[in-house]
Amino acid sequence: MKIHNLSKENSVLNCFLSELRHVDIQKDAMRFRRNIERIGEILAYEMSKRLTYQSEDIQTPLGIHTSKLPKNDLVLCSILRAGIPLHQGLLNYFDQAENAFISAYRQHKEHPESFEIVVEYLACPSLENKTLILADPMLATGQSMVATFEALKAFGTPKEIHLVSVIGAKPGIAFIKKHFGKHVNLWIGTIDEHLNEKGYIVPGLGDAGDLAFGNKLQQ
């Protein structure tokens, strides 16, 4: 897997990341969602440099300009709920993409530390020979990303795969590396060291879905 960790370079991305993490600023849910969306836009821009381009003649009012334009058939798939603002950020730039949505949530057992990933809702176009972009802002244990990808296999074989996330944890990245081939790209805002006993990224930012959309009852 090729990992593109954008926080390795100084950029305005770090401002958006630090606002997402900040215990007071993150209480403003609208700002929280917009910061995830802005990071989605930055990740889309960086990823766009690695797509396949072809020349196309564009008629202007005064002549013809030959532009190099991306020719990939993109399918943008996001994991609900927290993936919604990240999806919007990616779609702001990849506005011609087809779209897929999948729900994956942690179903907790008797102990808060143990959970399994439940995939229920899935709406997806054909993925055959397309460029799949699979997005989820939090890559903690990596189980949601892997469970989602397994569910998507029924929709065809993409010719290119890009995973997109805002904050990842080293153990989760090690886990997904085992499941995705070496040609798969991971575009990520930043990578933290640890997971706590409940599978949350430390220092991370807390629960992205709840911060974006409010608390939910545990099932």
Ligand SMILES: O=P(O)(O)OC[C@H]1O[C@H](OP(=O)(O)OP(=O)(O)O)[C@H](O)[C@@H]1O
């Ligand atoms: O890498 P993992 O250990 O699988 O954890 C990451 C998952 O946790 C979050 O979703 P959550 O289950 O909180 O659902 P929500 O978006 O509905 O809040 C996040 O958006 C990922 O989907």
Ligand SMILES: O=c1cc[nH]c(=O)[nH]1
């Ligand atoms: O740190 C984490 C882990 C999973 N889901 C989140 O929203 N945050």
Ligand SMILES: [Mg+2]
């Ligand atoms: Mg959540």
